[in-house]
Amino acid sequence: MSDEPLEIASRPPRERADAARNRERILTAAAELFARSGVEALTVDAVAQAAGVGKGTVFRRFGDKAGLAAALLDERERDLQRSVLSGPPPLGPGAPPRDRATAFLDAYLDYLAGHLELVRLSETASPGARYRIGAYRFWHRHLTILCADTPDPAHLAHLLLASVDAALVTALREEGYDWPRLRAGVRHLATALVS
Amino acid sequence: MSDEPLEIASRPPRERADAARNRERILTAAAELFARSGVEALTVDAVAQAAGVGKGTVFRRFGDKAGLAAALLDERERDLQRSVLSGPPPLGPGAPPRDRATAFLDAYLDYLAGHLELVRLSETASPGARYRIGAYRFWHRHLTILCADTPDPAHLAHLLLASVDAALVTALREEGYDWPRLRAGVRHLATALVS
């Protein structure tokens, strides 16, 4: 559970056929289970059973429950990463930092809006998971660069990401905040701080 | 676990003597256990056993593990609340909002520095616990008032508190951030946003 989400890496230990097949099965079963019965039905036992696989296999493949959720999100997340790296401005390169930062946070909130429960699961299933996940590192690096002209870019990047923490957003949603309100507040934050 | 930390309320259901005694025992045992063996030794079973009490009793008294941790912190937390309500400025009343906000966040970081593990436990032991705890509500109300001149005071108050989230601070500490650096970053945030 650290840093090897590279796809078909042909280098050192090629993945065995049964392993690959089981990973696929688990992912499929988990996705269906989630789609059908929501996040609370997504227990590791249930996923393993639905995939026709032992529970140990799930943990070996995905490390922990958070890792499983992260794997489920992987594809959507990559879309956003691609847009950030090489999409059109202001999300992609070419716009001033402040615009890119607000565009990113906007886009991230859209992403959250579509997958809040899963993201939350992937960030809270194990303590401190959020800050270890590869995706978080990516967003952090991105924002750190955009904050280059501030006193402590890396720290500020963390603080900006804190404003879209899935647990926080969940709590605010439950308190009645709608998405436009969340977007406006976060945008205000970024505008005041970046560049 | 909602809003009855008023002390000797003599009104409706006076607490039975055995209940009060057991609460005390549990708190004492938990504090000692934590002091001696750290937070990872603070399992509910261990606390119950050390207190000479059944596990059910612990949960009845404190709701869940987060509640137990919160109770352990209660006193220290009240100190800070008192200072905010009626201490000398800039923490207490009488200073301009921006100064009060930065003073509060500074003081809160001091509090965190002394009790990071317990605070984290009280905020992460159950999902969303942080935003339900009475103390969080108190800080939030305080900051909301200080943010009165901003577009969305309540939201901004949440975002400021997110910058001192125990889980975030833990992660940053593990990444090597020292306390002065954290203080400076948070102060920068508040300065840019309040008033």
Next chain:
DNA sequence: ACGTTAACCGGACCATAGTCCGGTTGTCCA
């Protein structure tokens, strides 16, 4: 003093995340 009652007690029980290891099997090389 004593009976009534509601609150309390505790430990057996449940759900679920995560670990472990003996047996199995895919992969590679000769």
Next chain:
DNA sequence: TGGACAACCGGACTATGGTCCGGTTAACGT
């Protein structure tokens, strides 16, 4: 094609937070 070995498999096992309920007892009125 066959053998050796590393990787993988799965389910029994552990740890721990949280629930439940039959028995107990403190508090209060008479």
